[in-house]
Amino acid sequence: MKTVDEAVDKMLKADVIEESMGSWAFPIVIVDKKDGSKRFCVDYRALNAVTKPIAYPLPSIDSLLALLGKAVWFTSLDCLSGYYQIAMDPKDREKTAFTCHRGLYQFKVMPFGLSNAPAVFSELISKVLRGCEA
Numbered sequence: 001m002k003t004v005d006e007a008v009d010k011m012l013k014a015d016v017i018e019e020s021m022g023s024w025a026f027p028i029v030i031v032d033k034k035d036g037s038k039r040f041c042v043d044y045r046a047l048n049a050v051t052k053p054i055a056y057p058l059p060s061i062d063s064l065l066a067l068l069g070k071a072v073w074f075t076s077l078d079c080l081s082g083y084y085q086i087a088m089d090p091k092d093r094e095k096t097a098f099t100c101h102r103g104l105y106q107f108k109v110m111p112f113g114l115s116n117a118p119a120v121f122s123e124l125i126s127k128v129l130r131g132c133e134a
Contacts, residue, residue: 003030004100007040011105016084020106022094041113042098048115056119079125083117086110086124 011017026047031039068074079085087109088096096107096114110117 001101003038003040004028005102008100008102008105014084016109017105017107018093020094020097020104022097022104022106024095024097024106025099025104026097028098028100042096042111044096044111044113044115047095048113051115054116054119054123056123058119058122082121082125083110083112086120 008017024047027043029041029043031041033039088107093106093108096111097104098106110120
């Protein structure tokens with residue numbers, strides 16, 4: 001329970017979750033990491049099974065390498081908790097709810113584990129970086 005308490009406290013402090021009164025509730029899973037620490041996860045398999053996939057084409061490695069051309073300068077971006085930078089539509093927040101011994105909480109931002117999260121994130125990053133290729 002310590003891992004759950006720490007994760008919930010951290011997410012509340014970061015303002016990425018809020019208490020929920022909705023009818024959705026997904027279980028949490030604590031996963032062992034390679035370094036021996038624990039990771040708090042929400043099991044969204046049931047939600048993902050009924051989610052309509054977003055069709056956003058992810059670029060291939062070959063096309064990305066071709067964009068590099070004869071570039072001399074490169075930039076690296078580290079998007080710390082990148083999905084947490086994307087706000088959830090208030091009407092959809094309850095669909096991200098998870099239950100634990102402390103109650104029912106829902107995400108105010110896009111959580112990890114949603115099947116469409118990679119496509120949404122990639123599309124937004126592509127829009128932000130559009131025009132920076134050259």
